[in-house]
Amino acid sequence: MSRLQAEHLYKVFGIRPDEAVPKLESGKDREELRAEGTTAAVIDASFSVEPGEIFVVMGLSGSGKSTLLRMLNGLSEPTSGQVLFDGDDLTALTPQQLREVRANKISMVFQHFALFPHRNVLENVAYGLEVQGVPREQRVERAGEALELAGLGGWEKSWPDELSGGMQQRVGLARALATDADVLLMDEAFSALDPLIRRDMQDQLLEIQKRLKKTIVFITHDLNEAMRLGDRIAVMRDGRIVQLGTAEDILVTPANDYVASFTQDVDRSRVLTAGAIMADVETALGTTTESGKELRTPEDIIEAAPAVVPAATPIIELFTPCSTSGVAVAVTGDDGELIGVVPRARLLAVLGEPMTPATPADTQLTTPVSTDKAVAGA
Numbered sequence: 122m123s124r125l126q127a128e129h130l131y132k133v134f135g136i137r138p139d140e141a142v143p144k145l146e147s148g149k150d151r152e153e154l155r156a157e158g159t160t161a162a163v164i165d166a167s168f169s170v171e172p173g174e175i176f177v178v179m180g181l182s183g184s185g186k187s188t189l190l191r192m193l194n195g196l197s198e199p200t201s202g203q204v205l206f207d208g209d210d211l212t213a214l215t216p217q218q219l220r221e222v223r224a225n226k227i228s229m230v231f232q233h234f235a236l237f238p239h240r241n242v243l244e245n246v247a248y249g250l251e252v253q254g255v256p257r258e259q260r261v262e263r264a265g266e267a268l269e270l271a272g273l274g275g276w277e278k279s280w281p282d283e284l285s286g287g288m289q290q291r292v293g294l295a296r297a298l299a300t301d302a303d304v305l306l307m308d309e310a311f312s313a314l315d316p317l318i319r320r321d322m323q324d325q326l327l328e329i330q331k332r333l334k335k336t337i338v339f340i341t342h343d344l345n346e347a348m349r350l351g352d353r354i355a356v357m358r359d360g361r362i363v364q365l366g367t368a369e370d371i372l373v374t375p376a377n378d379y380v381a382s383f384t385q386d387v388d389r390s391r392v393l394t395a396g397a398i399m400a401d402v403e404t405a406l407g408t409t410t411e412s413g414k415e416l417r418t419p420e421d422i423i424e425a426a427p428a429v430v431p432a433a434t435p436i437i438e439l440f441t442p443c444s445t446s447g448v449a450v451a452v453t454g455d456d457g458e459l460i461g462v463v464p465r466a467r468l469l470a471v472l473g474e475p476m477t478p479a480t481p482a483d484t485q486l487t488t489p490v491s492t493d494k495a496v497a498g499a
Contacts, residue, residue, distance in 0.1 A: 396432025
């Protein structure tokens with residue numbers, strides 16, 4: 122079962138919001154509704170978040186991503202649609218039941234640290250446990266453990282104004298971790314930080330995730346951050362989810378020109394993997410090595426390949442073997458069996474414009490596929 126599900130969520134502000142939903146369902150434009158005094162912040166959003174997944178929602182300011190996040194824990198009531206947590210409908214809960222869910226099951230980390238200036242670091246982290254009614258001794262122990270996870274061991278007695286911005290954000294993260302909630306909602310949690318501190322916080326989050334396997338919904342306007350953190354990414358525009366997939370899906374087959382424009386400056390070599398760009402094994406069969414040997418079997422391909430790599434290998438690691446040999450790099454699955462190849466031409470092509478996944482006919486990939494063709498094939 123999915124940990125969190127959104128089913129046809131709408132959030133409309135302004136005059137007669139309930140009447141706006143049928144209009145949107147029938148295809149009425151968001152701008153037309155705005156002229157009527159109604160703002161559609163989220164339009165027909167549906168997705169699921171699996172246990173232990175980092176699910177990133179990415180979009181520019183005004184795209185609806187933060188409004189969407191607030192519907193996931195009941196801070197904002199949907200105009201229409203459902204939010205399911207472990208199969209239970211959050212939209213059907215009473216205010217008291219929702220408060221209990223937010224106190225025990227779904228924690229939130231905000232962009233602005235929201236620390237209490239009159240409480241020291243340990244007391245700030247323990248605040249959620251205090252709300253839950255956890256005894257003091259247990260609060261102190263769990264808060265201390267959370268601070269260690271967040272890299273703030275030894276700062277328990279410091280005051281918030283004695284900490285840097287990055288350290289204050291770590292306190293906010295530790296506070297969410299201390300409650301041991303099943304789900305963490307993170308709203309632009311790192312966007313107020315300097316670039317180096319921001320990357321450090323990303324590293325910290327990934328390290329914590331390796332140990333705790335939390336279910337995380339992370340909001341950002343930064344595509345590089347989304348691709349670094351997200352197991353899957355939902356791209357929003359004007360209240361709608363316009364594409365949902367892995368970082369590789371979005372880079373290789375953007376759904377439209379809007380999504381493609383986001384990917385132009387992304388370092389593809391560090392995001393895409395050998396498995397994402399590989400061609401079929403048949404592509405290499407029948408080719409010859411520099412010594413004149415014809416490759417007739419998968420075993421021949423592996424023996425002749427300049428490198429044999431797992432599917433998860435970043436393509437930046439393929440540059441050297443591809444530059445030293447005309448034979449394709451061999452790609453293997455979890456069982457060590459050959460599952461594909463990366464010819465030099467394909468590696469060069471994928472570093473250019475977005476392209477569609479390989480097919481058996483892709484034997485001479487010397488020209489990048491245009492964005493329009495990638496969209497048509499998506």
